[in-house]
Amino acid sequence: MLGCQPDNPNEILTSERAIISYFIDGLQIGPxxxxxxxxxxxxxxxxxxxxDLTSVTPVIEVSYGATIYPASGEAVDLSSGTFTYQVTSETGDVRDWVLTVESFDNKLQGKWKVGKxxxxxxxxxxxxxxxxxxxxDVEWTLPGAGAATDNELEFMTVGVDEVGNLYGTGTYSAGADSQFETFVLEGACLGADLDYAPYYGRMPQGEFDWVLNLTNNTIVLTQDGVTETTLPIEWEDTEDFSIFQLAFEPQAYELGWQDCNYNELELNYGKKVWYTIIREGAELPDEEEEEDKDPVIPEYSPISLNGDWGxxxxxFWPGGDAGICDDYDNILRFSNESFDTSTGILSGDFQYLAGADGILTNGNGTDWVVFPESGTFELKILQNxxxxxxxxxxxMKFIATDGTELEVPNAVEGSGADNFTLKFNGGFAGSDQEAHWYKFVRNFVGTKPCDGETPVDPTPDPDGIFPEGRWTAREGVLLNTYYWNSDDDQGHQRYSDSQAADNDVITFSEVEQNDQVYTGKITVDYGADGTFDVGEYTIKSGTFTYTVTGEEWGAPVGNMVINTEDGGTITYSKTNLWNSKGDFDFQIKFNVDGIGEVYYRITDK
Structure with a gap:
């Protein structure tokens, strides 16, 4: 047995005789x-x-220890379309490998148009x-994007690069309307206009060069040798390859959470954008409308509510946490449930119980849902x-013991057996555009602190409702017009050409508190560019008096008076102080004739 072993055990011969890779530089497309x-x-x-394939010199890789004939780098004639190689292993075993040469069908070659x-x-x-x-559709929010729909696209193949990718030239030209798409949002949350072209405008206008990477099916578009855009190609399921999508991620999330309207928020959190491209002369297939299917009653309830839910x-939308501190440790208890298979209704008894603080619901006067304390419930469960x-x-519906009903106007949300969310319309302002929700979890006791919680300790609190220190722009020290719940409500809009105020820094120091009155020193640094002039309401350095007059949405509201260093007096009639934990933090408001309510919006964060 020992005599059968090689002198060097590491030199065990192999019978592998495979072709690992094969490539002809300048001719071959892809691996x-x-x-x-x-x-x-x-x-x-x-x-x-x-x-011309009469004399080509491929680079060939074979199995370890094997040889190939003809050898790698040796000229061969592939003009017939087939060729046979012989690969010999270390052990002398031979295998024939048959090469077939086929013409590549570049499905992108030719003329196209944006089809929808x-x-x-x-x-x-x-x-x-x-x-x-x-x-x-992008044009729903950015009307200028509609100009893309009839634009034309052409790809012309030039050759193959050193790694087997096709390359060529192309043009993207305006259609019958002679216009290219634009992506300007008028009246954006943080200013007059906002151009989304860096995020949503990826097609080079005019002539460009292209490289088609067949390994990952992407195309790289380069214009003037500078601007480079990589777009995945996603082919539609058609027999003639006449429709594809050029898709990309807009990555506009860096613009942040702008909550003055839904449309801008959707643009900022877009995950994928695409052009639908169709070949010249082709047509989009008729889109089959999905047949609406009636919901059905399940054979059994997919959820049991019996037990305690915290x-x-x-x-609420917009804004995040609601600021309802008293409710967080409350318990919704269900019992005696039964499921009616003829109606799909899970019904039973419920109790809404106060938590450890003994307080059942908030008392800050906001227009919020109040759950009945006890009664019966009906959860209608229909399935898609x-x-x-x-x-x-x-x-979901709650029927109180006195006969009053609380009906949830939206579908019950959530998933699984251990959570559900009840979503209501109206929010704290009663607007149909807003919504608020309670998320319940089985056997859970809530302890989450709330935004807007107001300290009641009369002694000064550096982390309380009026912390001393440096206050800066929330997103620029903005001066905005705002029409709450009116027909022309456009949310927070920049007031005039106020960019010079964006880098102002306001510092409150030497703050003293006497019950609901705060006094101290205010110092305003306008920066190198100065500040925006709003006449008598231009904020200035001096001493201030801030008087709390009440609450709004769980945070203090009051008046602010500044005695300026130059002997003047500035009175701001309504000032919201949202606490250092709040969303906007500090709004110093005033009214401008013919304009309405305007305010500085700053933060200490």
Missing amino acids: AEINRTPNESDFTIYVIDGM PMEFHYFIGEGESWGWEGVK IEDIG PDNTESREFWT
């Missing part, structure tokens, strides 16, 4: 397609039609119980036959 089975050994390469409006998919609050997503989250996990047809 070779290598096929090896117990009975067959063949591979295929693709080249541009019409290329640009679309984008957005997802706001991804991973959160309150999150939502959807697909929209509040994990109370929130195509998605039985969906709760889109679930509805």
Whole structure:
């Protein structure tokens, strides 16, 4: 047995005789397609039609220790379309490998056009119980994007690069309307206009060069040798490859959470944008409308509510946490439930119990839902036959012992057996545009602190409702017009040309508190560019008096008077102080004739 071993055990011979890779620089498109089975050994390469193949010098890699004939780098004639190589292993075993040469069908070659409006998919609050997503035409929010719909696109192949990628030239030209798409949002939350072209405008206008990477199916567009855009190509399922999408991620999330309107928020949290491109002369297939299917009653209830449910989250749109501190440790208790298979209603008894603080609901005067303390409930459970996990047809109703009803106007949200979310319209302002929700979790006791919690200790609190220190722009020291709940409500809009105020720094020092009155020193640094002149309301250095007059949405509201260093007096009639934990923190408001309410918005963060 020992006599059968080689002198060097590390030099064990192998019978492997495979072709690992095969490439012809300047001719071959993409990697070779290598096929090896117990009975067959063949591979295929693709080249541009019409290329001279009478004398080519491929680079070939074979198995360790094996040799190939003809050798790597040796000229061969592939003009017949087939060629046979012989690979010999270290042990002397020989295998024939048959090469097939095929012309590459560049499906992009030729003329195309944008066949339908640009679309984008957005997802706001991804991973959160309150999150939502959807697909929209880009022109819905950015009307200038509609100009793309009839634009034309042409690809012309030039050759193959050193790694097997096709390259060529192309043009993107305006259609019948002679216009390219634009992406300007008028009246954005943080200013007059906002150009989304860096995020949503990726197509080079005019002539460009392109490289088609067949390994990952992406195309790189370069214009003037400078601007480079990489776009994935996603082919539609058509027999003639006449439709594809150029898709990309807009990455506008860096613009942040702008909550003055839904449309801007959707743009900022867009996940994918795409052009739908169709070949010249082709047509988009008729979109089949999905047949609405009636919801069905399940054979049994997919959830049991019996037991105690605590509040994990109370929130509202727009703005985040609701500031309802008293409710967080409350318990919603269900019992005696039964499920009616004829109606799909899970019913039983409920109690809404105060937590350890003994307070059942908030008392800050906001327009918020108040749960009945006890009675019966009806959870109507209907299922989407195509998605039985969906709760889109679930509805909830509470019937109090006195006969009054609390009906949840939206579908019950959430997933699984251990959580559900009740979502109401109206928010704290009673607007249909807003919503608020309670998220309940089984056997949970809420302890989350709330935004807007106001200290009642009369002694000065450096971390309380008027902390001393440096206050800066929340997103620029903004002066905004704001029309709450009116027909022309456009949310927070920049007031005139006020950018010079964006880098102002306001410092409060030597603050003293006497009950609900705060006094101290205010110092305003306008920066090198000065500040925006709003006449008698231009904020200045001096001493201040801030008097708390009440509450609004769980935070103090009051008046501020500044006695300026130059002997003047500035009176701001309404000032919201949202606490250092709040959302906007500090709004110093005044009224401008013919304009309405305007305010500085600053933060100590």
